[in-house]
Each structure stands twice: as structure tokens, then as C-alpha cells.
Amino acid sequence: MASDHTRSAILAAAERLYADRGFGDVTLRDIVAEAGVNLAAVNYHFGSKDELIAELFVTRSIATNRERLRELKAAEEEGGGRAPIEVILRALVGPTLRGCLGPENQRSTAARFMIRASIESVPPIRRIKNREIDHLRKFAGAMRRSLPDRSDVDIYWGLNFALAMAHHTIRESERLTKLSEGKCDLDDVEDVVARVVSVATMALTAGRTEAKAASKVAAR
Amino acid sequence: MASDHTRSAILAAAERLYADRGFGDVTLRDIVAEAGVNLAAVNYHFGSKDELIAELFVTRSIATNRERLRELKAAEEEGGGRAPIEVILRALVGPTLRGCLGPENQRSTAARFMIRASIESVPPIRRIKNREIDHLRKFAGAMRRSLPDRSDVDIYWGLNFALAMAHHTIRESERLTKLSEGKCDLDDVEDVVARVVSVATMALTAGRTEAKAASKVAAR
DNA sequence: TTGCAATTCAAACAGTTGTATGAAACTATC
DNA sequence: GATAGTTTCATACAACTGTTTGAATTGCAA
Structure with a gap:
């Protein structure tokens, strides 16, 4: 499945930004800027913004559980x-x-x-x-x-x-x-x-x- | 001071909608539609959407306190x-x-x-x-x-x-x-x-x- | 009635949002 | 090294947001 580099860069950047500034005022454009990738990458790799958030949360709560x-x-x-x-x-x-x-x-x-x-x-x-x-x-x-x-x-x-x-x-x-x-x-x-x-x-x-x-x- | 009718209609409609559907997906247009007033009325009477929310919350929490x-x-x-x-x-x-x-x-x-x-x-x-x-x-x-x-x-x-x-x-x-x-x-x-x-x-x-x-x- | 202020209204504005597109750049396989 | 599939990219899109504007309307006092 190729490098996966973009995917994990997005995950890391999103988690960092959401943690710092909350979900309310972090846009996809903030995330891709932080991750250094293209705007379309989020929809390409995750389908939608909500699915990105869900993946982040599921990963973490599975670990806790x-x-x-x-x-x-x-x-x-x-x-x-x-x-x-x-x-x-x-x-x-x-x-x-x-x-x-x-x-x-x-x-x-x-x-x-x-x-x-x-x-x-x-x-x-x-x-x-x-x-x-x-x-x-x-x-x-x-x-x-x-x-x-x-x-x-x-x-x-x-x-x-x-x-x-x-x-x-x-x-x-x-x-x-x-x-x-x-x-x-x-x-x-x-x-x-x-x-x-x-x-x-x-x-x-x-x-x-x-x-x-x-x-x-x-x-x- | 006038009738104040519009003002309280907005307050009531906003409280009802926020209570039912949450802050996330209730827009000013929803509120004015529910209240039966013009879109600009909110900004005219309250200044901004945030001040409307604040007034609602302050009123209620003052009562509780x-x-x-x-x-x-x-x-x-x-x-x-x-x-x-x-x-x-x-x-x-x-x-x-x-x-x-x-x-x-x-x-x-x-x-x-x-x-x-x-x-x-x-x-x-x-x-x-x-x-x-x-x-x-x-x-x-x-x-x-x-x-x-x-x-x-x-x-x-x-x-x-x-x-x-x-x-x-x-x-x-x-x-x-x-x-x-x-x-x-x-x-x-x-x-x-x-x-x-x-x-x-x-x-x-x-x-x-x-x-x-x-x-x-x-x-x- | 006239005049003046307060209020209402339709319309537009300016900005932002998430998403879609289609071409370009890669990457690996044969 | 041509080809097919994947990934990236710039850009446009369409929708929605809160807010502003300036004219129309209303209500009230003189």
C-alpha cells in the first residue's frame, strides 16, 4: 500500500491541532498545512473529515479500553x-x-x-x-x-x-x-x-x- | 424600548431550537424562521449570535445560582x-x-x-x-x-x-x-x-x- | 398632519467550509 | 522502458455561515 507517509502525517497533524485548539476551529486547511500535504489528501485517504476524526478517536479509545x-x-x-x-x-x-x-x-x-x-x-x-x-x-x-x-x-x-x-x-x-x-x-x-x-x-x-x-x- | 415582542420571540425560539438540536447545527436562519422575524433582527437586538447565546445562558444560570x-x-x-x-x-x-x-x-x-x-x-x-x-x-x-x-x-x-x-x-x-x-x-x-x-x-x-x-x- | 426616531425588511456581502475534479507526477510490474 | 495503478496537486465548486446595508415601514410626539 505504498508509503503511507501522507496518511500518518495527516493523522499526527490532526491529533496535534485538535489537541491544542479543539475541534471547533481547526479546519481541513489547517490540518493539511500542518502536515505539509495537499488539501485533497484528507478526502482521498479518509473519505471525509468526520471519518478522519472518527479514526483518531477509535484508535485511542480502543487502546484505553x-x-x-x-x-x-x-x-x-x-x-x-x-x-x-x-x-x-x-x-x-x-x-x-x-x-x-x-x-x-x-x-x-x-x-x-x-x-x-x-x-x-x-x-x-x-x-x-x-x-x-x-x-x-x-x-x-x-x-x-x-x-x-x-x-x-x-x-x-x-x-x-x-x-x-x-x-x-x-x-x-x-x-x-x-x-x-x-x-x-x-x-x-x-x-x-x-x-x-x-x-x-x-x-x-x-x-x-x-x-x-x-x-x-x-x-x- | 417599544414592544420588545421581536426580542423575546427570538429568545424563545433560540432556546427551543438549541434545546432540541444543540448549538452545533442551529443557524441564525433557523432561529429567525422559528421566531417568524427577519434575519437581521438578531444582530439588531443582540449585536451578534454569540451575544444571543450568552444572554440565554446568563439568564438561566443566574436563576440557578x-x-x-x-x-x-x-x-x-x-x-x-x-x-x-x-x-x-x-x-x-x-x-x-x-x-x-x-x-x-x-x-x-x-x-x-x-x-x-x-x-x-x-x-x-x-x-x-x-x-x-x-x-x-x-x-x-x-x-x-x-x-x-x-x-x-x-x-x-x-x-x-x-x-x-x-x-x-x-x-x-x-x-x-x-x-x-x-x-x-x-x-x-x-x-x-x-x-x-x-x-x-x-x-x-x-x-x-x-x-x-x-x-x-x-x-x- | 408632520417629523423623527425606532424598527423591520429584502438583499447582498464577504468569508469560510468540506468536497469534487481532472490533469500531473509518481511507482512498481512486466 | 512502456504501461497500469496509485497518489499528489492546483483549482474550482457549491453551499452555508454571520453580518451589514440602505431603503421601507412603523409608532409616537409635537
């Missing part, structure tokens, strides 16, 4: 089919957080691209994200095996909250740094992971009824 | 300057959740607009959101008064996680419903509020050191 499942599988095998809930949650949020946080200067283009994809939401990426449900179901299954006494509803809410904390922290990392005047150190990724996992674990293991009741009383 | 502060102030006065952490958190996430969730058929255009604004992220709205930090600081202050033994870092992380759970649940409410096959009832807003408040409270009150240590052990 593979890493997640690898950690999950390892944990379940070690525990004979049942992994501790902390380890499952860590497998769920760890790869994403590690990929997207950390000192800015050592943050990869791929990571910055994924942050963008998480902040801005463009149609081709949204379509792909919708297919992620099957992947999450695997985690829900592992969590149910780990906490067999827990109701499905609680499992799903715990999963939801774990993802919420991870993604929101990534999306709003800048604001949290500013709000806390630098006291919250987003570069210490392992501390962030530990915090998210810790809270999500509490959410899943604490006596739900009491907590809920207490909270409802407070509402009065 | 006022409601939040009202609840917070009432709680602190009742407690003689110190409100229980649950009540503070409820004042923080309650208005937003109540505004954006609930049965779809009784969900206001305003609420659906704010969901959009939370999912998609367009420049004029992003600029305004950045000014929200002062507002959050007031909550951080109340939380510090409520939990004087807690470190600032923990306070900010708790605040971050509370907002994370609320916003993510709004943003991904559709996906959570699908993932849980309807088992998680997003229409029961008070249950959602209770869950978020409950988990956030645990995050803020649980013995951080132990939880963190346990979580770090699990990482090995």
Missing part, C-alpha cells in the same frame, strides 16, 4: 473470578486518568486529544461513544460478582459516579486547580486515582439505606 | 453560621439537578437548554462559566465552616466530586438509563439528589487517611 479490560481480567483471574471492588474501579478509571492527567509537559498528544474529545462533543465522536455501553457492561458484571449482595441499581449508580468523578476531574482539571489555588495537585495522578477509587468504593459499599435516610432527613 | 445561594444562606442562618454538610451539598447540586432532570414531558425548555449547554461547549458559554469560580468559592467557604477539621484540599476535592456526580448524571442521563435498562430512574429527581448528596457527604466526612491507604494497598 484494552488497557482497562487487561487490568480487569488480571484482577479477576487473581481472585478466582471475583476481584475486590477497589481493583475493579481502579481498572475502570485508572487508564483514563493516567492517560489524561499528569504534568502537562509530559502529557502526550494522544492524551490531550482525548481530553478535548471529552470536553467538546462532535457528532462523529458522539456516535462512537454510544457504542461504549457494551464495554461498560463488562465492568458492571465484574462489580456484581464482586458485590453479590448489592442491587443492580446500586451497582449502576456506583459505576456512574465513578466515571463521573474521573471524567469531570479531567474535563475541569484547570478549573479545579484555579479554584483551589493550586492546592489540589492534578499532576499527582496516583493520588487522584486513589481519591476517585476511594469515594466510589464508599458509594458502593456503605449501607445505602442509612445514608439515604440521613440525606433525606437533611432535606427537610 | 440565586436559588443555590438562597438555600445556602437559609441553611447557614438556621444553623447560626454553620450548616450541616449535607444541606450545603444539597443546596449546591439540588437546584441544578431539579432543573435538568425529571420526567421528560414536564421538563421545561429552559432545563433542556441548560442540559445542552452542559453537554456541548461553545465559546460564549465557556467564557461565562469561567466566571463561576467566585460563586463556587462561597460554597467552599460554607463547607469549610461546616467541617473545620477538614483540610482545604479535601474540601475542594469534595466540592469537585459533588459537582462531578451531578453534572455527569445530567450529561449522561440517557446513557445511564440505557446501560441500566431503565433500572436507574432518572425521573425520580429527589432520589438522585439524595444519592449524590449521600456519596459526596461520605467523601467529605470519611476518614480520608484510612480510605486512601486501603485504596493504595489495592493498587499493588
Whole structure:
């Protein structure tokens, strides 16, 4: 299939530009200029702009998902089919957080691209994200095996909250740094992971009824 | 000042269209068609498209923030300057959740607009959101008064996680419903509020050191 | 009614966007 | 080294965008 040089130059340039400036104001002309190729090359190699974006996103999220499942599988095998809930949650949020946080200067283009994809939401990426449900179901299954006494509803809410904390922290990392005047150190990724996992674990293991009741009383 | 009819017709039409179809593919021509006014009216009354969007968003978020502060102030006065952490958190996430969730058929255009604004992220709205930090600081202050033994870092992380759970649940409410096959009832807003408040409270009150240590052990 | 300002309108503008075209330049195979 | 297939290129295209313009219309005060 020839040199492929143009193709990968486009991919690299697009990822860099999207990561830096967002999807909103990066045009095909910006990309081909950065890549040093002709304007028509994008449509020739990828079909359309949307397919280029989709290919970028699919590549990166497949990598993340593979890493997640690898950690999950390892944990379940070690525990004979049942992994501790902390380890499952860590497998769920760890790869994403590690990929997207950390000192800015050592943050990869791929990571910055994924942050963008998480902040801005463009149609081709949204379509792909919708297919992620099957992947999450695997985690829900592992969590149910780990906490067999827990109701499905609680499992799903715990999963939801774990993802919420991870993604929101990534999306709003800048604001949290500013709000806390630098006291919250987003570069210490392992501390962030530990915090998210810790809270999500509490959410899943604490006596739900009491907590809920207490909270409802407070509402009065 | 005149009739103001055109102005408010534009506002209503824009809110409706943005709520339904998102910012991405609603043009000024769509808006004026829906409002039944001339194309130039938007620029005449608002200056530019971005200022129209900004006015919509500012109006709505001022209303939400006022409601939040009202609840917070009432709680602190009742407690003689110190409100229980649950009540503070409820004042923080309650208005937003109540505004954006609930049965779809009784969900206001305003609420659906704010969901959009939370999912998609367009420049004029992003600029305004950045000014929200002062507002959050007031909550951080109340939380510090409520939990004087807690470190600032923990306070900010708790605040971050509370907002994370609320916003993510709004943003991904559709996906959570699908993932849980309807088992998680997003229409029961008070249950959602209770869950978020409950988990956030645990995050803020649980013995951080132990939880963190346990979580770090699990990482090995 | 007259006059003046505020508002509405149709039309055009200027810019940008992603995509398509067809010729030119390559590359590898025979 | 001719040929067929792939890849590049300059250029044009068609559509759509937000915004501006200047004339027409309206509403209101004198």
C-alpha cells in the first residue's frame, strides 16, 4: 500500500491541532498545512473529515479500553473470578486518568486529544461513544460478582459516579486547580486515582439505606 | 424600548431550537424562521449570535445560582453560621439537578437548554462559566465552616466530586438509563439528589487517611 | 398632519467550509 | 522502458455561515 507517509502525517497533524485548539476551529486547511500535504489528501485517504476524526478517536479509545479490560481480567483471574471492588474501579478509571492527567509537559498528544474529545462533543465522536455501553457492561458484571449482595441499581449508580468523578476531574482539571489555588495537585495522578477509587468504593459499599435516610432527613 | 415582542420571540425560539438540536447545527436562519422575524433582527437586538447565546445562558444560570445561594444562606442562618454538610451539598447540586432532570414531558425548555449547554461547549458559554469560580468559592467557604477539621484540599476535592456526580448524571442521563435498562430512574429527581448528596457527604466526612491507604494497598 | 426616531425588511456581502475534479507526477510490474 | 495503478496537486465548486446595508415601514410626539 505504498508509503503511507501522507496518511500518518495527516493523522499526527490532526491529533496535534485538535489537541491544542479543539475541534471547533481547526479546519481541513489547517490540518493539511500542518502536515505539509495537499488539501485533497484528507478526502482521498479518509473519505471525509468526520471519518478522519472518527479514526483518531477509535484508535485511542480502543487502546484505553484494552488497557482497562487487561487490568480487569488480571484482577479477576487473581481472585478466582471475583476481584475486590477497589481493583475493579481502579481498572475502570485508572487508564483514563493516567492517560489524561499528569504534568502537562509530559502529557502526550494522544492524551490531550482525548481530553478535548471529552470536553467538546462532535457528532462523529458522539456516535462512537454510544457504542461504549457494551464495554461498560463488562465492568458492571465484574462489580456484581464482586458485590453479590448489592442491587443492580446500586451497582449502576456506583459505576456512574465513578466515571463521573474521573471524567469531570479531567474535563475541569484547570478549573479545579484555579479554584483551589493550586492546592489540589492534578499532576499527582496516583493520588487522584486513589481519591476517585476511594469515594466510589464508599458509594458502593456503605449501607445505602442509612445514608439515604440521613440525606433525606437533611432535606427537610 | 417599544414592544420588545421581536426580542423575546427570538429568545424563545433560540432556546427551543438549541434545546432540541444543540448549538452545533442551529443557524441564525433557523432561529429567525422559528421566531417568524427577519434575519437581521438578531444582530439588531443582540449585536451578534454569540451575544444571543450568552444572554440565554446568563439568564438561566443566574436563576440557578440565586436559588443555590438562597438555600445556602437559609441553611447557614438556621444553623447560626454553620450548616450541616449535607444541606450545603444539597443546596449546591439540588437546584441544578431539579432543573435538568425529571420526567421528560414536564421538563421545561429552559432545563433542556441548560442540559445542552452542559453537554456541548461553545465559546460564549465557556467564557461565562469561567466566571463561576467566585460563586463556587462561597460554597467552599460554607463547607469549610461546616467541617473545620477538614483540610482545604479535601474540601475542594469534595466540592469537585459533588459537582462531578451531578453534572455527569445530567450529561449522561440517557446513557445511564440505557446501560441500566431503565433500572436507574432518572425521573425520580429527589432520589438522585439524595444519592449524590449521600456519596459526596461520605467523601467529605470519611476518614480520608484510612480510605486512601486501603485504596493504595489495592493498587499493588 | 408632520417629523423623527425606532424598527423591520429584502438583499447582498464577504468569508469560510468540506468536497469534487481532472490533469500531473509518481511507482512498481512486466 | 512502456504501461497500469496509485497518489499528489492546483483549482474550482457549491453551499452555508454571520453580518451589514440602505431603503421601507412603523409608532409616537409635537
